[in-house]
Amino acid sequence: MVRSRTKIELVPGSVIVLERREWAVTKVEPQYGRVCLEASNGELKQTSVRELLHDADCRQSSRSSFLPADRGRQPATWDDLTKQQQEWAALRIAHVNELVTGFRSGSPRSVP
Structure with missing residues (x-):
């Protein structure tokens, strides 16, 4: 059975859950396929985009700094x-x- 995946925002400031912990995305290097993460305790982790995409437990945190309506859209006036x-x-x-x-x-x- 193929499990449906949701979109994960890999932009600086977004928060993902990996290894049952929340990690803030601090840097994205798409030319190298790398993502730099930081845990709330200050621990740093560097991983690959491929690893995140293939990790069944990796998901967007509900506490992400981005609201769904704010993702790349012009604010209403x-x-x-x-x-x-x-x-x-x-x-x-x-x-x-x-x-x-x-x-x-x-x-x-x-x-x-």
């Missing part, structure tokens, strides 16, 4: 919203401000 969505968001922000501070603007000084 206010300008990405349509005019209608901006109006709705502004209304929701005003409601939250009023809930937290008692004022829709968020401050008693900016009340008209």
Whole structure:
């Protein structure tokens, strides 16, 4: 039976689980097929990409520094919203401000 593998992010800052321990990827040398890892206790380990790909227990840590939505994507901005969505968001922000501070603007000084 062939076991399905998930994608492993091998970029500096990502965290993988290898040998039942979490390792942070500190350096990737694709031209040599090497990956440098560091454990939380400071232990360093150098391994090959091939070894990681063929290790059945190697996986991405759930505590990886990258969120799925952040992987190589441009961050969302206010300008990405349509005019209608901006109006709705502004209304929701005003409601939250009023809930937290008692004022829709968020401050008693900016009340008209």
